[in-house]
Amino acid sequence: MSKKAETGPVAAPRTGAATAPRRAGILALRIAGTAGRRVLMLLALLALVFAAVELLPGDAASASAERGESAADLAERRHLLGLDRPLWERFANWMAALPTGDLGTSARGQKATELLADPLPNTLVLAMSAFGITVVLSLLLGCWAAARPGRLTDRVVSHTSTAAFAVPEFVVSAVLLLVLSLWTGWLPAVTVTGGDGRPATWTMLIMPVLALVIPQTGWNTRVVRGALADQASTPHVEAAHLDGLPLHRILLRHQLPGAVPAIATGIATSTGLLFGGAVVVETLFNYPGIGTVLAGAVAARDTPLIAGVVMCAAAVVSLVLLAADLIRYATLGARA
Structure with missing residues (x-):
């Protein structure tokens, strides 16, 4: 009897069962690493905000000074606001209170969280x-x-989306105001707030939303079209064409799933652009959001309030980006 016969048959390794925990561990490490990088980027951004406000001419004490105040009065106000302390110490104290939800106190003596409670929603x-x-x-x-590559529809969508993305939000807002308000009178030119601090009617949201949607739709349409074009040259999509499958089925069941990671990343990236554009759009339409608060805080050199606005916006953007990363990792892991 041979040695092989004595030892008996060798069981085949269970590759799938063995690698599943390993894949889960790798996915968890990637998520933790991505979240850590997001936190570090947020810390760097907040530090940059404090430094940028410090470089602006004047400070919160001089910006809120009344006519006829003496130098002693300004010095006392600077002491009360903590402006006589080093920048790094003020930033460290603000960061130390951040985990408790405290965004600091504005130059007017109000809590930043109270000032943002209504505009942020x-x-x-x-x-x-x-x-x-x-x-x-x-x-x-x-x-x-993508369903009509190279045809007139494809060219029209590509050129139109490029033009839409190239136009800034304030130009789109001006055109919307001219057409939908001044010429036709269909929509109100400015936003009127009700007793709860929100727009009085939902129609007042139409033009601000359109002013943000038009440029970002142009950008993301090109992202979707490019991601689907990349998938069109993959072997399984070419095999589906050779099998004679309908074009809409190939697009939805073969191209689109593979394009999801690129599409999710592109769309999530536009979240930051949406918040940046919202500051401009809110100012033009007198919309009661954080754009008005931010403009007033910059004029007043109100560092805690500026940092609070940036923190809230950056937290939302970071969550959306993290969700896009999770979608990308899950999709790539499912295909591995």
């Missing part, structure tokens, strides 16, 4: 409404163009 409604519409329109237009 208004901005979130504006930005998230624009984000949702952008996602839907970008997917529809990108898939429509």
Whole structure:
């Protein structure tokens, strides 16, 4: 009897069962690493905000000074606001209170969280409404163009989306005001707030949302179209064409799933652009959001309030980016 016969049959290694925990561990490490990088980027951004405000001429004490105040009065106000302390110490104290939800005290003596309690939800409604519409329109237009590669529809969508993204939000806002308000009178030119600090009617959201949607839809339509074009040259998509499958089935079941990571990353990146554009749009339409608060805080050199606005916006953007990373890792892990 041979040695092989004595030892008996050798069981085949269970590759799938063995690698599943390993894949889960790698995925957890990637997520933790990504979250850590997001936190470090946020810390660097907040430090940059403190330094940038410090470099501006004047400070919160001089910006809030009344006519006829003496140098002693200004020095006393600087002491009360902590402006006589080093910048690094003020930043460290602000960061130490951040985990408790304390965004500091403004130059006027009010809590930054109280000043942002009403405007922040208004901005979130504006930005998230624009984000949702952008996602839907970008997917529809990108898939429509990808289903007709090289044809007139594809060229029209590509050129139109490029032009839409190239136009800044304030130009789009001006055109919307001219057409939808001044010429036709269909929509109000400015936002009127009700007793709860929110827009009096939902129609006052239409033009601000459109001003954000149009440029971002142009950008994301090109992202969707490019991601689907990359998938069109993959072997499994070419095999589906050779099998004679319908074009819409190939697009939805073979190209789109593979393009999800690139599309999710591109759309998530536009979240930061939406918040940046919201500051401009809110000012033009007199919308009661954090854009107005930020403009006043910069004029007053109110560092804690500026940092609070940046912190809130950056936290939302970071969460969206983290969600996009999770989608990308999950998709790539499923295909591995």
